[in-house]
Amino acid sequence: MAELEKTRRRDFIQKTIYLVGFGALANTPLKLLAKERPRESLLVLHTNDWHSRIEPFPEIDKQNGGMGGAGYRAALIKSIRDKEGEVLLLDSGDIFQGTPYFNFYGGELEYKLMSAMGYDCVTLGNHDLDNGIDGIVKQLPHAQFKFVNANYSFKNTALEGVVKPYSIFKKKGLKIGVFGLGIELQGLVPEKLFGNIVYNDPIAAANKTAEHLKLVEQCDAIICLSHLGYKYNNNKVSDLVLAEKTKHIDLILGGHTHTFLNEPTLAKNLINKNVMVNQVGWAGLRLGAIRITFEPFINTNIAVRLKGEQSISIEEI
Amino acid sequence: MFLANTEHNMKKLFLILVVAFAACHSQQQVASVQSEFYRIHRDSIKPDERILKTIAPYKNKLDSAMNVELILAEGDFSKSQPEGSLGNMVCDVLMQYAKSKSLQADLCLMNNGGLRIPVIYKGQVSVRTVYELMPFENQLVLVKIKGSKFKELMQMLASSGGAPVAGINLVIQDNAIQSLLVQGQPFDEQKEYWVLTSDYLANGGDKYDALKNPIERINLNLLLRDVLIETLYKMDTDGAHLIPVIDGRIRKN
Numbered sequence: 001m002a003e004l005e006k007t008r009r010r011d012f013i014q015k016t017i018y019l020v021g022f023g024a025l026a027n028t029p030l031k032l033l034a035k036e037r038p039r040e041s042l043l044v045l046h047t048n049d050w051h052s053r054i055e056p057f058p059e060i061d062k063q064n065g066g067m068g069g070a071g072y073r074a075a076l077i078k079s080i081r082d083k084e085g086e087v088l089l090l091d092s093g094d095i096f097q098g099t100p101y102f103n104f105y106g107g108e109l110e111y112k113l114m115s116a117m118g119y120d121c122v123t124l125g126n127h128d129l130d131n132g133i134d135g136i137v138k139q140l141p142h143a144q145f146k147f148v149n150a151n152y153s154f155k156n157t158a159l160e161g162v163v164k165p166y167s168i169f170k171k172k173g174l175k176i177g178v179f180g181l182g183i184e185l186q187g188l189v190p191e192k193l194f195g196n197i198v199y200n201d202p203i204a205a206a207n208k209t210a211e212h213l214k215l216v217e218q219c220d221a222i223i224c225l226s227h228l229g230y231k232y233n234n235n236k237v238s239d240l241v242l243a244e245k246t247k248h249i250d251l252i253l254g255g256h257t258h259t260f261l262n263e264p265t266l267a268k269n270l271i272n273k274n275v276m277v278n279q280v281g282w283a284g285l286r287l288g289a290i291r292i293t294f295e296p297f298i299n300t301n302i303a304v305r306l307k308g309e310q311s312i313s314i315e316e317i
Numbered sequence: 318m319f320l321a322n323t324e325h326n327m328k329k330l331f332l333i334l335v336v337a338f339a340a341c342h343s344q345q346q347v348a349s350v351q352s353e354f355y356r357i358h359r360d361s362i363k364p365d366e367r368i369l370k371t372i373a374p375y376k377n378k379l380d381s382a383m384n385v386e387l388i389l390a391e392g393d394f395s396k397s398q399p400e401g402s403l404g405n406m407v408c409d410v411l412m413q414y415a416k417s418k419s420l421q422a423d424l425c426l427m428n429n430g431g432l433r434i435p436v437i438y439k440g441q442v443s444v445r446t447v448y449e450l451m452p453f454e455n456q457l458v459l460v461k462i463k464g465s466k467f468k469e470l471m472q473m474l475a476s477s478g479g480a481p482v483a484g485i486n487l488v489i490q491d492n493a494i495q496s497l498l499v500q501g502q503p504f505d506e507q508k509e510y511w512v513l514t515s516d517y518l519a520n521g522g523d524k525y526d527a528l529k530n531p532i533e534r535i536n537l538n539l540l541l542r543d544v545l546i547e548t549l550y551k552m553d554t555d556g557a558h559l560i561p562v563i564d565g566r567i568r569k570n
Contacts, residue, residue, distance in 0.1 A: 039348060051433075052452075054372055056359050060438050070372065071364030072357050078365060098433055100383050100448040101375065109375050113368060130453065174345065187524055190517065220345035250347040264352045276350050287355045295348035 041293040042174050043087045044223065045077060048255030049125065049282035050091070051098030052110055057283070068284040070113045076287060077117050086171045089118055090178065092255035093125025093227035106131055111142035119145040121167050123180030123225035124152070125255055132193045133158050148180035148225060151205035153198040165209050168217060174294065177213030180225045181206060181242070183256055202228060202237055203245045210248035221250045221292055229257040230279050243267035243275040251276050251290065258282040383445035387546065388553040392561040394437040396429065399489065399569050402561035403432060404481025407545065409562070411457070412483045414548045415513050420459060422513035423499050426470070427481040428523045431455065431515060442559065444546055451542040455515040460531035464506035469527040471497055479567040490570040515541055
């Protein structure tokens with residue numbers, strides 16, 4: 001893990017560039033990395049907690065005046081696509097609620113605009129349920145993207161079969177598994193709004209789903225869209241806890257706590273591999289851009305077994 | 318012996334096949350990750366015209382209703398703990414509404430999470446501002462609770478570091494209640510108290526369990542936001558302005 005470069009370009013493209021070693025390159029000196037032949041890579045763009053901020057903040061707002069706005073975000077995404085070709089565009093939930101656009105139009109415009117921007121996949125935040133399950137269902141005709149959540153059970157709700165545990169995207173010849181995790185709804189969302197949705201342990205759901213994506217679906221990278229929150233002072237499950245207690249997840253793109261991370265946080269997972277946790281604040285003020293570079297998959301499970309062949313009898317495998 | 322060996326060899330072969338399959342298979346893994354972010358600012362990029370065209374009809378319809386100015390804020394109102402001028406203003410306005418309707422309330426209690434913008438800036442407060450401050454469809458309710466429950470509520474405030482209130486003076490020390498006045502009178506655990514709050518909190522939201530199962534509950538069937546809009550509009554008609562107030566209603570020692 002090393003910080004390569006931190007550049008301040010024009011006002012709006014403030015980039016923080018940050019390169020970390022994953023996989024086999026984890027301990028490779030950066031000088032060697034630089035000499036590597038070009039590898040396959042994919043750019044992942046992400047947002048969270050848009051909260052219906054369709055328009056930029058008004059100038060009167062001392063902190064955010066003139067910032068955000070769907071028109072500008074769409075233009076930025078388009079300019080990136082023009083250079084980059086295929087990208088993966090994701091959102092970590094709480095698309096709804098926060099401006100009169102939601103009170104009056106119920107999220108119709110939010111979904112329409114995200115579809116126009118070419119979002120691939122989103123997870124559900126607690127506020128996406130502010131008009132109840134039916135409030136989401138009503139806007140589904142405007143959503144041309146996938147919904148993922150692996151730790152809510154939607155059995156016997158109108159979202160059963162709509163929100164799936166995960167979705168697999170094939171971009172630039174790569175296979176990316178994206179799954180979602182949501183926060184405990186009890187005490188946060190009125191019961192009449194979340195109805196029969198059942199919350200299950202996100203860690204168990206994450207491990208089960210990520211393992212399936214890695215070993216059965218054979219995905220090249222696994223991304224978790226989380227609405228759990230970045231970090232808490234108590235023992236509530238957060239993205240940082242999730243990172244440490246799971247394996248097979250490469251990237252956790254979070255939300256809920258409206259955390260502006262100028263640099264993503266690097267954590268070690270259960271098997272001491274790097275996991276990157278990121279969050280880009282809220283209100284569509286920032287667009288996160290994460291470039292994933294790939295190398296051939298080394299299945300550590302098989303590698304361990306092979307080593308064992310020398311010393312243990314084969315029957316024990 | 319021979320059979321056992323064959324079986325052994327077959328297992329070995331199977332293992333080699335598995336490994337060979339894994340080796341020629343094209344699955345990849347993450348080698349490295351490079352992260353950056355863009356700040357989205359209207360001065361630096363031209364907006365996407367197609368998106369603006371999509372927004373326009375929605376925006377035009379909204380603007381006529383949302384740009385209505387309600388009242389002048391003479392300073393910035395901000396969210397803060399143990400108390401903030403924004404939370405104080407909201408609770409004071411709600412208490413004023415209750416008073417104008419001859420509704421008895423000893424305490425007005427809101428939650429920090431329910432105020433959805435951190436600052437209302439000096440200048441005209443519009444209907445839009447109030448919508449953004451209170452976007453939820455929460456309604457105003459009155460609950461009558463026992464003194465013991467009221468104390469539980471205050472203890473919750475003390476341990477959480479404070480929430481928007483009106484009607485009390487609470488001094489917190491080491492996350493516990495040091496002193497408490499209600500409507501200027503010393504707190505009396507034997508008494509019953511009326512709390513003006515949102516249905517969200519009264520239903521146990523934000524873990525305010527002390528408000529659940531009250532002695533009495535009156536649903537006013539009014540949205541908090543509408544009450545705020547109506548009262549601010551009326552205050553303006555009466556010639557009032559909004560002035561930020563920090564008066565030590567919740568203090569930390």
